[in-house]
Each structure stands twice: as structure tokens, then as C-alpha cells.
Amino acid sequence: MxxxxxxTPSVSATSSRRGQIVASEWPPDPSDGSxxxxxxxxxxxxxxxxxxxxxxxxxxxxxxKRARPESGCGDGVCTADRPAGDGRDRIxxxxxxxxxxxxxxxxxxxxxxxxxxxxxxxxLFDQSLLxxxxxxxxxxxxxxxxxxxxxxxxxILAARPRIRIRSFRFVxxxxxxxxxxxxxxxxxxxxxRHGLRELDVDMFYAGPRQTLPESLLKLASLExxxxxxxxxxxxxxxxxxxxxxxxxxxxxxxxxPEESLQAxxxxxxxxxxxxxxxxxxxxxxxxxxxxxTRLYGDFGDFKELVVEDAPNxxxxxxxxxxxxxxxxxxxxxxxxxxxxxxGISVRPLVLHDTVFDGGIVQLRTLMHSxxxxxxxxxxxxxGYTVFVSQLLKCFPCLEALHVEPNKHSISRRFNVEEWxxxxxxxxxxxxxxxxxxxxxxxxxxxxxxxxxxLLSMARALKLVEVYCWTGKDWxxxxxxxxxxxxxxxxxxxxxxxxxxxxxxxxxxxxxxxxRCQKKNRVALI
Numbered sequence: 436m437x438x439x440x441x442x443t444p445s446v447s448a449t450s451s452r453r454g455q456i457v458a459s460e461w462p463p464d465p466s467d468g469s470x471x472x473x474x475x476x477x478x479x480x481x482x483x484x485x486x487x488x489x490x491x492x493x494x495x496x497x498x499x500k501r502a503r504p505e506s507g508c509g510d511g512v513c514t515a516d517r518p519a520g521d522g523r524d525r526i527x528x529x530x531x532x533x534x535x536x537x538x539x540x541x542x543x544x545x546x547x548x549x550x551x552x553x554x555x556x557x558x559l560f561d562q563s564l565l566x567x568x569x570x571x572x573x574x575x576x577x578x579x580x581x582x583x584x585x586x587x588x589x590x591i592l593a594a595r596p597r598i599r600i601r602s603f604r605f606v607x608x609x610x611x612x613x614x615x616x617x618x619x620x621x622x623x624x625x626x627x628r629h630g631l632r633e634l635d636v637d638m639f640y641a642g643p644r645q646t647l648p649e650s651l652l653k654l655a656s657l658e659x660x661x662x663x664x665x666x667x668x669x670x671x672x673x674x675x676x677x678x679x680x681x682x683x684x685x686x687x688x689x690x691x692p693e694e695s696l697q698a699x700x701x702x703x704x705x706x707x708x709x710x711x712x713x714x715x716x717x718x719x720x721x722x723x724x725x726x727x728t729r730l731y732g733d734f735g736d737f738k739e740l741v742v743e744d745a746p747n748x749x750x751x752x753x754x755x756x757x758x759x760x761x762x763x764x765x766x767x768x769x770x771x772x773x774x775x776x777x778g779i780s781v782r783p784l785v786l787h788d789t790v791f792d793g794g795i796v797q798l799r800t801l802m803h804s805x806x807x808x809x810x811x812x813x814x815x816x817x818g819y820t821v822f823v824s825q826l827l828k829c830f831p832c833l834e835a836l837h838v839e840p841n842k843h844s845i846s847r848r849f850n851v852e853e854w855x856x857x858x859x860x861x862x863x864x865x866x867x868x869x870x871x872x873x874x875x876x877x878x879x880x881x882x883x884x885x886x887x888x889l890l891s892m893a894r895a896l897k898l899v900e901v902y903c904w905t906g907k908d909w910x911x912x913x914x915x916x917x918x919x920x921x922x923x924x925x926x927x928x929x930x931x932x933x934x935x936x937x938x939x940x941x942x943x944x945x946x947x948x949x950r951c952q953k954k955n956r957v958a959l960i
Contacts, residue, residue, distance in 0.1 A: 527552075538560065565599060567591075567604070569606075581611030584607075585615070588622065589621070596628070599630065600626060600630070601630075601633060602631070602633035603626055603633070603635070604635040607639065608639050616645060620648035620650050623648060623650040623653075626654070627653060627656070632656055632680075634651075636661070636665065638665040644665050644666050647666065648668060651668055652668055652670055654678060658681060658682045661685040663689065664687075666689070667690065667691040669694070670695040676703070676704060677702055681705060682706060684709045684710070685709075686710070686711050686712070689714055690715045691715070691716050691717055697721065700724055701724065706727050707729065708731075709727065709729070711731070711733070719739040720740050720741065724744075724748075725747065726747060728747050728748060729750040730748065732752075732753055734754075734756050734759065735758055737761045739762045739764070740753065740761050740764070746769060746770065748771055751765075751775075752773065753775070753776060757777065757781055757811040758841075763783075764785035765802075770804060771802065771804050773807040776839075777811070779813040779819070779841070780841075786800045786829060787800060791829060803830075803831060807833070808827075809837035810823065810839075811838075812885065814840050814879070814882065815841070820852045820853070824861055833863035833867055835870040836868055836871050838873050839875050854885065861892070864892045870896075870897065870899075871898075871899045872902070873900070873901045876903045876904070878904075887917070893923055893927075896922075901932070903932065903933055903934065917929060
């Protein structure tokens with residue numbers, strides 16, 4: 436379908452249906468009497484009407500149908516020299532960086548339509564694909580449903596085989612890809628030729644979960660992979676090494692074949708960080724990675740977590756480990772500095788080549804590298820003081836201790852035990868711990884007892900953060916237990932915060948290094 440341009444516009448007048456700017460005349464028409472007409476030859480007649488293509492071929496590779504000034508100086512007068520309020524197109528004179536920023540905020544359809552404005556805008560649209568944000572409109576626009584969305588992405592990739600695409604974010608709602616994942620396979624093969632480095636795939640509200648094609652595992656240049664709400668491909672027939680350049684892996688609500696995850700962890704020579712949230716299909720992880728530095732997850736359904744050979748691993752956090760029945764074995768991780776969450780149900784716990792069962796700690800069990808430890812204290816279990824004391828003895832160089840009551844402690848009656856009955860001294864409490872964080876503090880006597888025990892023994896303590904349940908109002912006699920005169924470190928600062936729900940339910944963790952400024956928390960996943 437075509438339409439005709441107005442019969443008497445200037446060269447810069449354009450069709451508003453195509454998203455362009457309609458400008459007023461410049462120089463002003465002498466017939467309006469505002470400016471006298473200079474002597475000389477009569478002005479050139481207006482150009483004849485021109486056809487303007489308005490079909491939905493916004494994403495094709497053809498040139499614009501009509502040329503127009505690109506710099507704002509096509510009539511001999513630059514935009515910057517014109518008086519303000521003249522109605523001229525000043526947007527095209529903005530720097531490329533500004534226009535690219537504007538394009539990044541537009542939906543795919545609108546950003547693509549700017550390519551027909553001029554050759555410069557077409558180049559800008561191609562540049563905007565450096566970070567390709569391919570998100571299905573929600574709710575779908577009229578005439579721009581799932582079929583149009585798939586066709587638009589396919590056409591863009593086919594028409595631009597040589598442009599650089601650094602990142603590709605793909606979000607699909609509903610069941611639009613049922614039986615059509617061959618299309619996604621074609622996208623991934625094309626993106627591999629573009630040198631893709633970052634991929635974010637989210638099959639939001641897609642049911643049943645769709646299985647991504649095996650071509651995902653053949654993206655040799657990929658450095659960051661985030662997958663949500665779908666099934667991960669099976670690595671059975673994929674050649675090793677898988678994803679050799681991958682540095683960051685983030686899986687959430689994903690069904691993963693155990694062999695696929697194990698292959699990436701074992702053969703990913705560049706892998707640095709792995710986050711696993713609500714991952715199904717995996718019972719065991721045996722970590723053998725020379726490059727991995729951070730492993731985060733819930734691990735509540737795991738049966739076994741083994742760190743066999745991880746010479747550069749620095750952070751290992753499993754939020755739901757104490758609530759599951761996983762066996763945790765740390766054989767070789769000489770740089771491990773952050774470890775959590777450990778609890779009485781994490782059994783057996785193997786450190787180096789010895790089994791910790793809450794009894795006597797052997798010298799070869801000690802882990803001197805760990806500086807930050809997160810534990811769940813089983814206040815509802817008999818002998819919890821002995822368990823915690825013996826566990827802390829395994830980490831003599833600890834500097835930060837994060838404590839929270841286990842879930843059974845919240846629902847059961849508490850057993851109050853005396854901490855003074857613990858045998859021998861605890862080296863990390865007396866000499867090295869400088870920060871204590873108490874999560875989900877309920878104000879029960881056993882929790883106050885543990886807190887006052889730490890305050891009375893920790894000589895290097897500088898800061899205590901207590902996160903309390905909303906609405907708690909403790910008696911003054913309990914607060915007197917925090918009297919500086921009763922502390923081993925009188926100058927230690929104590930801060931109280933309020934919370935509304937358990938931190939672990941929010942997937943938040945103080946152990947991690949990057950804090951969320953709004954909630955004064957650290958997002959684990």
C-alpha cells in the first residue's frame with residue numbers, strides 16, 4: 436500500500452504515519468507578509484508528489500524510499516543557525532550517542548521504523564542492535580502478535596548478516612513457541628556468526644516449559660548466559676568443550692540435565708561465576724574447575740555437593756543446604772573465603788579428608804582460608820551450643836559470622852542452653868571475628884544468650900547487625916544485657932534493623948559482596 440505526500444510541502448516535510456517529524460516551511464513564505472521577498476529569479480516550483488511506502492517492511496535491508504537532509508543543513512541553513520521555535524527537525528542534529536540512547540528505550544517495532552527516515556537513521560538502528568533487546572510486547576500490539584514478533588527478529592537477522600551483535604535478550608510470553616523452536620535454533624546459529632557475547636533467554640509464563648535447541652551449546656564466543664523458565668538442552672551429542680568462552684552462568688526455574696550442567700562446570704575453561712535458583716533435574720554437583728571463583732544457589736534438593744578440585748574458588752553459598760539432606764564435601768579449595776549456609780542437618784560435612792560430625796575437631800580439618808561463614812543455629816535441637824562451638828573451631832581465621840535460626844526453631848519451643856559449658860576456647864571468636872550479623876532475630880532467651888555470649892568473648896568485635904522481626908518490643912532488662920561493661924570489646928557498635936519475612940525466602944544474603952542500597956541487603960540470586 437502506498438500514499439502520496441502532501442502537494443506543497445518543503446523538502447523536509449515527512450509523513451507522521453511513519454514516525455517522522457512534520458516541519459514548517461523554511462525560509463518563511465513571502466506571501467504572508469512577514470518578510471519582503473528579495474529581488475532575483477523566482478523561486479523554484481515545488482517538487483511533484485512522491486510516493487511513500489508504508490508497508491510493514493520496517494526491518495528489511497532495502498534503502499529508504501526518499502532521501503532527506505541528514506545533518507540539518509540541506510537547504511543551506513544549518514539547524515544551529517536558525518532561530519528558536521522555527522519548527523525544524525533538530526533531532527537529527529543530535530550526536531549518535533544520544534540518539535542510540537533514545538532508540539534503546541523504544542519497542543522493537545518503533546525502533547525498527549526509524550530505519551526508513553534516512554541512511555543515517557538506518558545506520559543508527561543497525562548500531563542499536565549491538566545490544567539487541569528482542570522482547571515480545573505485552574500486551575501484544577494490534578497486528579503485532581507472536582507471529583509478527585518472530586518474523587521481525589528473523590528478518591532483522593537475515594537482512595544484516597555482517598553487523599556486530601554483542602548481546603541478545605529474548606523474552607517470550609505464553610505459548611507462542613510451541614512447536615516452533617526451530618526458529619530459535621536459526622536465531623542462535625545466526626547469532627553465532629555475529630560473535631554473540633551475552634545471551635538472556637526468558638520463556639516467561641510458557642507452559643509447558645520449552646527445551647532450548649542444542650545450538651545454544653555451540654556459541655563459541657558466548658561469555659554470559661542467563662536462562663529462565665525453560666528446559667536446558669542436553670549436552671549428550673554436543674562436542675566438548677562446551678561454551679569455551681563462558682564466564683557467567685545464571686539459571687533460574689530451569690530444568691537442567693545433570694550431564695549438561697556437569698559438562699559446563701568441568702569443561703568451561705573460562706567459567707568464573709555460577710548461580711542456580713530453583714534448578715530441577717540435578718541431584719549432584721561434582722565441581723572440578725580451574726577457573727570458577729563463585730558458586731551460588733539454593734541446593735535444597737541436591738543430594739550431594741562435592742568441591743573436588745577448585746583451586747580458585749572463593750565463594751560457595753547454598754541458601755537451602757541446611758533445610759535439605761545434601762552431603763557437602765570440600766576436598767580442595769585453598770582460596771575459599773566465603774562459605775554458607777551450614778547447619779546441623781548438613782551431614783556428613785567433609786572438610787579436606789576428615790568428616791565433621793560435631794565432635795572433636797582434628798587439626799587437618801581446619802580451614803584457615805575462610806573469612807566469612809554463614810550458619811543456621813538449631814536452637815530447637817538439644818546440644819546446639821556444642822554443635823556451634825565445634826563448628827566454629829574449624830575456621831580459626833574467621834572475620835565475619837552470619838547467624839540465623841533454622842526453620843524448626845521458628846515453629847518449635849526453644850531449649851535454652853548455657854554457652855559457658857562449651858569446652859575449651861573458640862579461637863575465631865576470641866581473636867579474629869570483627870563483624871556479626873544476626874538474621875531473623877526473634878528475641879527469645881536462647882537467641883539473647885547466644886548474642887551475649889559472642890559479645891562477652893569477641894575481643895576484636897567492631898560491628899553487630901541484628902535484623903529483628905517487625906513489631907518486636909523487648910523489655911529494658913533484656914537490652915541491659917548489651918551493656919558495654921559486659922562486652923569483651925566495649926567500643927563495638929550494635930545496630931538494629933526490622934524485617935518482615937525471612938531473608939532466605941527473599942533470596943537475599945549478607946554474605947555476598949554486592950549490596951542492594953534500598954533494602955540494605957545483598958541479592959544472592
